[in-house]
Amino acid sequence: MLEIKCPHCGKRSQNEFSYGGDASIKRPELNKEISDKEWDDFVYLRKNLRGNHAELWHHIAGCRQWFKVLRNTATHEIFRTAKIDEKL
Amino acid sequence: MQKYSIFSLIKNAFSNHQNWDVVWKDPVPKKEYEAIIIGGGGHGLATAYYLAKEHKITNVAILEKGWIGGGNVGRNTTILRSNYMWDANGLFYEYGMKLWENLSQELNYNVMYSPRGIINLAHSDAQLNTYARRGNSMRLNGIDAVMLGREELKKMIPFADFSATARFPIFGALMQPRGGTARHDAVAWGYARQADSMGVDIIQHCEVTGFDIQNGKINGVQTSRGNIKTKKVGLCVAGSTSLLAEKLNMKLPIESHVLQACVSEPVKPFLNHVVTFGAGHFYCSQSDKGEMVMGGDLDGYNSYAQRGNLPTLQHVLSEGVAMFPNLSRLKILRTWGGIMDMSMDGSPVIDKSHIEGLYLNFGWCYGGFKATPVSGWTFAHTIAQDKPHKLNEKFKLERFNTGNLLDEKGVGTKTWIG
Numbered sequence: 021m022l023e024i025k026c027p028h029c030g031k032r033s034q035n036e037f038s039y040g041g042d043a044s045i046k047r048p049e050l051n052k053e054i055s056d057k058e059w060d061d062f063v064y065l066r067k068n069l070r071g072n073h074a075e076l077w078h079h080i081a082g083c084r085q086w087f088k089v090l091r092n093t094a095t096h097e098i099f100r101t102a103k104i105d106e107k108l
Numbered sequence: 109m110q111k112y113s114i115f116s117l118i119k120n121a122f123s124n125h126q127n128w129d130v131v132w133k134d135p136v137p138k139k140e141y142e143a144i145i146i147g148g149g150g151h152g153l154a155t156a157y158y159l160a161k162e163h164k165i166t167n168v169a170i171l172e173k174g175w176i177g178g179g180n181v182g183r184n185t186t187i188l189r190s191n192y193m194w195d196a197n198g199l200f201y202e203y204g205m206k207l208w209e210n211l212s213q214e215l216n217y218n219v220m221y222s223p224r225g226i227i228n229l230a231h232s233d234a235q236l237n238t239y240a241r242r243g244n245s246m247r248l249n250g251i252d253a254v255m256l257g258r259e260e261l262k263k264m265i266p267f268a269d270f271s272a273t274a275r276f277p278i279f280g281a282l283m284q285p286r287g288g289t290a291r292h293d294a295v296a297w298g299y300a301r302q303a304d305s306m307g308v309d310i311i312q313h314c315e316v317t318g319f320d321i322q323n324g325k326i327n328g329v330q331t332s333r334g335n336i337k338t339k340k341v342g343l344c345v346a347g348s349t350s351l352l353a354e355k356l357n358m359k360l361p362i363e364s365h366v367l368q369a370c371v372s373e374p375v376k377p378f379l380n381h382v383v384t385f386g387a388g389h390f391y392c393s394q395s396d397k398g399e400m401v402m403g404g405d406l407d408g409y410n411s412y413a414q415r416g417n418l419p420t421l422q423h424v425l426s427e428g429v430a431m432f433p434n435l436s437r438l439k440i441l442r443t444w445g446g447i448m449d450m451s452m453d454g455s456p457v458i459d460k461s462h463i464e465g466l467y468l469n470f471g472w473c474y475g476g477f478k479a480t481p482v483s484g485w486t487f488a489h490t491i492a493q494d495k496p497h498k499l500n501e502k503f504k505l506e507r508f509n510t511g512n513l514l515d516e517k518g519v520g521t522k523t524w525i526g
Contacts, residue, residue: 039409064361064452064508068350070412
């Protein structure tokens with residue numbers, strides 16, 4: 021069982037959360053010419069790191085806020101969590 | 109190579125089975141090979157076997173970081189099927205089924221292929237309709253498919269929940285009678301033994317640490333046991349593909365996720381088929397030892413740990429109990445996890461890369477085991493001929509860029525959302 025500290029609600033069991041993937045992915049900017057390559061990068065390509073991974077989680081059965089988590093993908097250890105607009 | 113038969117068995121019984129030949133050797137890496145396959149799992153071993161057998165390329169090394177057959181080929185739920193709707197998938201996996209049917213004879217190794225039939229249960233009229241559509245598509249591609257009604261199913265799987273109070277009543281099912289199971293370890297060992305006998309070097313405990321690339325061409329690999337030269341390298345490392353891709357400055361359309369499976373304590377035979385639950389994600393079969401072999405959803409977050417967490421297991425098994433209520437009285441004997449290379453459209457990539465002499469084989473999601481023979485067969489062709497075979501020409505890496513996705517189920521890595 022993962023215990024995830026929601027930055028708004030505190031420590032809760034993983035059952036309350038849903039996963040949102042790599043937090044380093046940036047959507048191409050609006051109102052700009054966007055190449056297929058940039059869309060490919062954004063939609064499909066991932067670093068898929070082994071080790072510390074900044075990722076998004078959603079407290080879906082709680083406060084329903086998205087937030088950031090720094091977690092090790094090899095050990096599942098969670099180091100830090102942060103609000104969505106904060107630095108991790 | 110010693111041929112396995114009833115006669116060799118009797119002969120060796122007289123010497124208490126102490127004089128069998130070693131099944132594969134433990135060679136020291138040579139300085140140079142014609143081709144190198146990275147990853148000694150099912151796909152890597154099969155690729156090397158078909159390179160030697162079909163393309164007469166025998167100066168091949170398989171480099172395996174751990175030991176052969178220690179990854180996903182030894183961690184799956186052993187299911188074989190080709191019940192796909194899209195032509196690219198259906199024809200590919202059906203060719204694989206034909207290889208499975210003759211595999212024990214071909215490898216002279218009993219892979220215990222058991223065409224017991226795979227039954228996909230439907231729990232609504234709408235689901236039955238989509239299954240009928242898939243079944244029709246399969247039959248158009250020459251794949252066996254039959255629709256089953258509720259009354260037939262009562263006779264075939266009497267322990268499923270046919271009660272009036274079932275939360276997900278069984279309306280019918282799609283069945284592929286030739287689907288079934290095979291003994292996964294035997295598949296790895298059978299391919300390894302034959303590949304070894306044809307001159308392939310199986311090098312275990314040898315980690316690839318880097319690539320030697322000059323002018324856009326592969327020149328060799330750096331390993332924990334020294335540098336090895338080669339002009340052709342095939343990647344068959346499933347969940348670890350991104351780790352090698354990083355050394356090549358490539359980003360790939362996959363995420364690595366942990367998928368758990370488990371077996372119950374052994375019981376007397378009560379399930380003759382592979383059965384999948386249509387209202388969730390759960391599948392089970394009964395092994396020859398009597399254990400119920402069960403699996404289902406991913407844990408749902410990026411992971412390279414070959415173990416998962418209990419909430420997912422509880423979720424998956426509660427689906428199992430909804431399907432077969434009597435499972436609730438069984439104890440779980442073992443659970444384990446494997447790292448899935450979840451591609452973004454649910455289909456694999458078997459292709460060349462932008463680096464000359466570097467070939468890619470990844471993105472098998474939940475379904476790598478059944479593809480073992482056909483993946484090896486087509487990947488060997490791709491490597492030997494330097495171009496994809498007709499069977500795998502749709503499994504291109506560039507499809508993510510061009511939009512020609514093979515989205516069989518319309519789910520990608522986040523299957524728990526779909």
